[in-house]
Amino acid sequence: MHELVALIHAADDAINREDLDAVMDFYTEDATLVVRPGLNATGKAQIRKALGAIAEHSSHSLHVTQDKLIVVEGGDSALVLGRAEIRAKDPSGSDVCIEREATYVFTKSLDGVWRCAIDNSYGTSLLRA
Amino acid sequence: MHELVALIHAADDAINREDLDAVMDFYTEDATLVVRPGLNATGKAQIRKALGAIAEHSSHSLHVTQDKLIVVEGGDSALVLGRAEIRAKDPSGSDVCIEREATYVFTKSLDGVWRCAIDNSYGTSLLRA
Numbered sequence: 001m002h003e004l005v006a007l008i009h010a011a012d013d014a015i016n017r018e019d020l021d022a023v024m025d026f027y028t029e030d031a032t033l034v035v036r037p038g039l040n041a042t043g044k045a046q047i048r049k050a051l052g053a054i055a056e057h058s059s060h061s062l063h064v065t066q067d068k069l070i071v072v073e074g075g076d077s078a079l080v081l082g083r084a085e086i087r088a089k090d091p092s093g094s095d096v097c098i099e100r101e102a103t104y105v106f107t108k109s110l111d112g113v114w115r116c117a118i119d120n121s122y123g124t125s126l127l128r129a
Numbered sequence: 130m131h132e133l134v135a136l137i138h139a140a141d142d143a144i145n146r147e148d149l150d151a152v153m154d155f156y157t158e159d160a161t162l163v164v165r166p167g168l169n170a171t172g173k174a175q176i177r178k179a180l181g182a183i184a185e186h187s188s189h190s191l192h193v194t195q196d197k198l199i200v201v202e203g204g205d206s207a208l209v210l211g212r213a214e215i216r217a218k219d220p221s222g223s224d225v226c227i228e229r230e231a232t233y234v235f236t237k238s239l240d241g242v243w244r245c246a247i248d249n250s251y252g253t254s255l256l257r258a
Contacts, residue, residue: 030204040201070255072169075159077206077246079234083256101253105208105234117206123253124230126199127212 004080004106004114005069011116012064018055024048027116028107034120037129047119058088066102076108084121101125133209133235133243134198140245141193147184153177156245157236163249166258176248187217195231205237213250230254 007026014022024044027033033041033050041050055062066082082102090096105118120126136155143151153173156162162170162179170179184191195211211231219225234247249255 028204028206032201032203034201042203068256072161072163072247072249074161074171074234074246075157075236077157077234077236079208079232079247079249081232081253081256101256103208103210103232103253105203105206107204107206107236117203118201118208120201120208124210124232127197127210127230 002069002071004071004078007106007114008066008069008080008082008104012066015051016063018060018062020048020051020055023051027119028109031115031117031119034118034122034126037122037126057091059091059093061087061089063087078106078108078114080104080106081123086121131198131200133200133207136235136243137195137198137209137211137233141195144180145192147189147191149177149180149184152180156248157238160244160246160248163247163251163255166251166255186220188220188222190216190218192216207235207237207243209233209235210252215250 011026030043033047035041035050041047064086066084068083070081072079084100084102086098088096100121101123102121103123104116106114107117108114140155159172162176164170164179170176193215195213197212199210201208213229213231215227217225229250230252231250232252233245235243236246237243
């Protein structure tokens with residue numbers, strides 16, 4: 001298994017446990033999370049706040065899995081494509097399941113650690129938003 | 130216009146003029162081009178060879194345009210999504226037009242220049258290949 005695939009599974013696991021401290025370790029300091037089309041969170045403080053709001057909005061029921069991940073490396077950058085399945089309860093308590101083709105950009109720091117610089121679970125669907 | 134949008138339009142223009150020297154300036158030294166699903170070219174020598182083969186295969190008729198581009202920046206990394214239209218003649222001489230939702234990863238070098246580290250015109254369709 002590619003180390004970035006293992007890393008993303010570990011990040012999903014941390015999200016599912018709602019361990020936001022662990023989740024934040026996966027991001028670079030100035031990473032960007034696409035919260036929804038047209039709304040980005042940039043930097044760890046904004047991302048943490050957005051993830052907290054998402055957890056709250058889904059009544060702490062968020063469960064993310066990715067059954068297929070493809071890694072394309074180019075030097076110290078990597079593009080990861082993932083087929084994500086997001087299960088949650090909406091504010092009314094109904095179960096929802098959303099499938100997305102996600103795109104992540106990772107960058108390798110000078111100490112050789114891969115971290116997520118761009119987390120865009122909407123993938124190229126932003127072109128159609 | 131975001132500087133990365135201008136850069137991609139300039140790269141498309143260089144491809145359409147078949148000015149491979151100019152095209153190669155847009156890539157990092159160890160960039161990766163997804164030539165087709167399952168086949169990547171890594172490093173400038175391989176990318177140049179692949180682009181030359183694609184030009185040859187399309188009887189030097191390749192014409193790429195992108196009418197919509199979205200940039201998501203995260204520090205010195207950027208994800209660019211593009212709605213690409215690729216027109217060319219196939220080996221039999223017939224006109225073909227392919228539309229793709231492309232994904233590009235750019236990285237900013239220490240001298241402040243953005244270069245393409247990953248060129249994946251197939252976008253998330255690789256997950257379905």
